[in-house]
Amino acid sequence: MAIALHEAGAARDETPAKNRRNLRRTKAREAAMGESRAALYAEAKRRGIPGRSRMTKEELAQALRRH
Incomplete structure (x- = not known):
């Protein structure tokens, strides 16, 4: 599945650093909301x-x- 998405170009903008940053932002937002x-x-x-x-x-x- 990941290979198919990668070949289709869906994953071209995803990087481990960007994923970590997005996860950190999501967790902070959830913590603020309760x-x-x-x-x-x-x-x-x-x-x-x-x-x-x-x-x-x-x-x-x-x-x-x-x-």
Whole structure:
């Protein structure tokens, strides 16, 4: 799969340094926003909130506040 993407040109702009920088930025943004979507989803699953698999992080947080 990676070879096919590379040959198609999809991976030409990706570098390990750029990937690390993007990951660092994403982790910082998640830390600033509070819990991750995975943690919110797990709590919604524990509480049995319907439709949780299609909810965004914000929708999950809102649904958890309501229940």
